[in-house]
Amino acid sequence: MSTTTAESSPAVNWEPRIIAYCCNWCSYAGADLAGTSRIQYPPNARILRVNCTGRIDPEFILVALEMGADGVLVSGCHPGDCHYTSGNLKLRARWALMQKTIEQAGVDPRRVRLQWASASEAQIFADGVKELTEQVRKLGPIRSEWK
Amino acid sequence: MTEKAEPRIGVFVCHCGHNIAGVVDVAKVVESAKSLPHVVLSTDHMFMCSDAGQQLIKDRIKEQKLNRVVVASCSPRMHEPTFRRVVEDAGLNRYLFDQVNIREHVSWCHMRQPKEATDKAIDLVRMSVARAAELESLPIKSVSVTPRTLVVGGGIAGLRASLDIADRGFEAVLVERMPELGGHVRKWTHLFPADESGEQIIAPLVRQAEHHKLVRVMKDSEVVEFGGYIGNFTAKIKNHKTGMVKEVDVGTVIVATGFEPFRPFGYYEYGQHPDIITLAELQEMTPRADLIRPSDGKRVKKLAFIGCVGSREAGKLGHEHCSRHCCSAVAKAAADLRDRVDEVVIMYQDIRTYGRGHEELHRLARSKLVIYSKFPKEKKPVVQIASGRIRITWYDVLSGDNLEYEPDLLVLASAMIPPADVAETSKMFSLTRSADGFFNPEHIKLAPLTTHTAGVMIAGAAQAAKNASESVVDASGAAAKAVGLMARGNVEIESTVSHVIPELCSSCHTCVTACPYGAIAMDTKKSPPVALVTEAKCKGCGTCAASCPSSAIIMYHSTDEQILTMVEAYLCPSTQTTGGVA
Numbered sequence: 001m002s003t004t005t006a007e008s009s010p011a012v013n014w015e016p017r018i019i020a021y022c023c024n025w026c027s028y029a030g031a032d033l034a035g036t037s038r039i040q041y042p043p044n045a046r047i048l049r050v051n052c053t054g055r056i057d058p059e060f061i062l063v064a065l066e067m068g069a070d071g072v073l074v075s076g077c078h079p080g081d082c083h084y085t086s087g088n089l090k091l092r093a094r095w096a097l098m099q100k101t102i103e104q105a106g107v108d109p110r111r112v113r114l115q116w117a118s119a120s121e122a123q124i125f126a127d128g129v130k131e132l133t134e135q136v137r138k139l140g141p142i143r144s145e146w147k
Numbered sequence: 148m149t150e151k152a153e154p155r156i157g158v159f160v161c162h163c164g165h166n167i168a169g170v171v172d173v174a175k176v177v178e179s180a181k182s183l184p185h186v187v188l189s190t191d192h193m194f195m196c197s198d199a200g201q202q203l204i205k206d207r208i209k210e211q212k213l214n215r216v217v218v219a220s221c222s223p224r225m226h227e228p229t230f231r232r233v234v235e236d237a238g239l240n241r242y243l244f245d246q247v248n249i250r251e252h253v254s255w256c257h258m259r260q261p262k263e264a265t266d267k268a269i270d271l272v273r274m275s276v277a278r279a280a281e282l283e284s285l286p287i288k289s290v291s292v293t294p295r296t297l298v299v300g301g302g303i304a305g306l307r308a309s310l311d312i313a314d315r316g317f318e319a320v321l322v323e324r325m326p327e328l329g330g331h332v333r334k335w336t337h338l339f340p341a342d343e344s345g346e347q348i349i350a351p352l353v354r355q356a357e358h359h360k361l362v363r364v365m366k367d368s369e370v371v372e373f374g375g376y377i378g379n380f381t382a383k384i385k386n387h388k389t390g391m392v393k394e395v396d397v398g399t400v401i402v403a404t405g406f407e408p409f410r411p412f413g414y415y416e417y418g419q420h421p422d423i424i425t426l427a428e429l430q431e432m433t434p435r436a437d438l439i440r441p442s443d444g445k446r447v448k449k450l451a452f453i454g455c456v457g458s459r460e461a462g463k464l465g466h467e468h469c470s471r472h473c474c475s476a477v478a479k480a481a482a483d484l485r486d487r488v489d490e491v492v493i494m495y496q497d498i499r500t501y502g503r504g505h506e507e508l509h510r511l512a513r514s515k516l517v518i519y520s521k522f523p524k525e526k527k528p529v530v531q532i533a534s535g536r537i538r539i540t541w542y543d544v545l546s547g548d549n550l551e552y553e554p555d556l557l558v559l560a561s562a563m564i565p566p567a568d569v570a571e572t573s574k575m576f577s578l579t580r581s582a583d584g585f586f587n588p589e590h591i592k593l594a595p596l597t598t599h600t601a602g603v604m605i606a607g608a609a610q611a612a613k614n615a616s617e618s619v620v621d622a623s624g625a626a627a628k629a630v631g632l633m634a635r636g637n638v639e640i641e642s643t644v645s646h647v648i649p650e651l652c653s654s655c656h657t658c659v660t661a662c663p664y665g666a667i668a669m670d671t672k673k674s675p676p677v678a679l680v681t682e683a684k685c686k687g688c689g690t691c692a693a694s695c696p697s698s699a700i701i702m703y704h705s706t707d708e709q710i711l712t713m714v715e716a717y718l719c720p721s722t723q724t725t726g727g728v729a
Binding site (some may be wrong): 011017020024025026027028029031032033034035036038039040041043046048049050051052055056057059060063064067068069080081082083084085086087090091094118119120121126 | 255513573580686702
């Protein structure tokens with residue numbers, strides 16, 4: 001199997017596993033453009049397409065962390081640029097509370113990253129994946145943190 | 148709505164020639180999918196989108212009685228519609244298809260890590276298979292198309308599009324912000340490649356549009372509100388002079404809002420001397436026998452042009468693109484004006500006279516002894532103003548000499564950039580923009596005139612820097628797209644809307660305030676009143692589903708289960724049963 005299971009020993013051969021929720025209209029397209037532009041970035045993220053970041057229930061992030069994701073990236077349209085007018089603002093409103101929640105559960109909030117990347121901002125998308133991967137690599141496997 | 152039958156999933160992995168297979172070990176991906184739950188078939192093809200690839204999918208659906216299809220290939224933003232059609236041809240509901248992006252998101256961005264890329268592809272396929280098992284068929288809905296097109300912008304593209312639509316018997320509502328139709332072209336004195344002025348080209352179009360009984364021209368007007376969905380849009384149009392707001396129902400829209408000539412403050416002393424002007428400003432000078440200096444009205448004897456001003460600047464956002472019209476426009480203007488001045492010097496970075504008849508203009512300019520001098524892109528000419536005189540010094544690549552020149556008039560061929568209010572236009576019609584600031588087409592090669600907002604087309608310089616002839620080609624194409632929709636009379640729309648389960652709704656109103664479209668209201672016929680979605684208004688963002696504290700809202704095709712099963716398939720594959728269908 002290609003992935004390490006949550007229980008396997010860290011440090012040795014451990015690679016950060018990242019779930020990336022991307023909105024269809026801006027960031028998923030930005031990630032497409034990163035590919036088309038042959039921008040190279042770490043292969044640690046698995047992109048899940050949602051129509052809008054407004055679709056992202058904080059539960060999606062919590063469940064991912066609980067199942068062993070070492071990091072979660074949420075990438076959407078810039079505020080004011082949402083394909084659905086304001087879905088990204090709804091997500092942003094939930095974000096602070098969600099961060100508090102994971103912090104209280106003992107998880108370092110630096111494992112989750114919210115970024116805005118438009119359909120033309122391939123580099124911003126790729127840099128986001130790179131920075132979160134590096135950040136999570138420093139923090140180590142998530143299993144060490146759950147209380 | 149529920150699929151009762153046990154899922155029978157077929158996995159089809161595409162090589163995309165060398166694009167995927169050059170990095171990803173396709174055979175390994177195919178093999179790993181075979182042992183996934185509900186997978187009855189896993190296979191590959193050189194080009195899954197080709198006729199042969201499509202036929203393969205159709206044949207296997209029938210032979211293996213597949214009821215779910217996963218294709219691992221390019222971005223769904225590219226070929227989801229193609230493969231949805233394929234599974235539909237084979238009798239499957241289009242929503243029982245899922246696409247895995249192993250090209251844009253894998254092989255192209257991890258080109259030097261074939262092992263990791265293959266692992267990622269395997270994971271993504273496993274996630275998609277898990278999602279496929281949870282997919283449900285949805286009803287295919289179609290709506291009628293109002294036989295009227297809103298054309299935004301009365302420049303050469305908007306005019307051509309309106310006339311094409313009207314000539315085919317459909318109504319066009321042409322909205323122009325300025326008091327006159329004709330846009331930039333109308334003002335231009337040297338319009339390449341023909342020997343006509345902009346006015347001569349545009350006047351007949353303006354006349355036809357204003358007299359055509361199916362074109363409703365609204366000048367001094369702007370779209371102030373826009374809503375609805377493909378086939379059924381409503382726009383509010385405000386007249387600046389009268390303050391009157393009119394509402395029109397349209398089925399399709401063509402955005403032809405054009406460009407703005409860049410005013411290059413900070414480049415070559417622009418703005419510091421009245422005799423340093425842009426190409427657009429030169430074009431707008433009143434034609435007369437002599438070319439005169441704006442500063443003192445004296446005859447221009449020495450005329451200079453500098454090319455690529457604010458264009459082709461790597462790393463400078465909004466100015467990286469080639470503005471495409473300037474090389475030919477400069478050649479045309481220089482050739483025309485050469486007869487009225489003593490000397491013309493053109494300083495250029497490169498010459499790109501690519502269109503039909505354009506190279507001939509370049510040659511004509513040279514044959515009239517217009518002096519072309521190439522400067523290096525890393526060392527642009529330097530303009531100084533000393534006691535009222537303009538002095539240019541630069542390095543000439545071909546002679547290897549440092550040169551200097553004191554022109555009476557310096558013309559800067561400045562970039563085409565989007566209009567100042569492009570962000571508002573983009574928001575109004577839900578259009579995305581490219582790095583150059585212009586609107587993104589649905590697909591750069593395959594769908595350059597349609598956008599990701601179904602029913603909204605783009606034409607002309609609103610899409611990218613381009614010349615008048617190219618804008619007209621766009622306009623006729625976009626008009627054909629609009630007419631195609633209107634002639635059919637109805638169009639299929641996405642069924643991915645949200646639905647409230649009345650029994651679970653706690654009447655908290657959270658979704659009512661969360662919905663950006665006012666698509667959810669309380670159904671007062673129920674007691675207590677519960678939330679109810681008006682499907683025609685729902686655009687499928689899913690914000691309501693994420694905000695419902697009672698989990699009473701299902702977002703079709705993007706349910707909590709369909710999303711979380713992918714997360715689980717990636718992170719905890721062992722908890723899911725393995726092996727094909729029993």
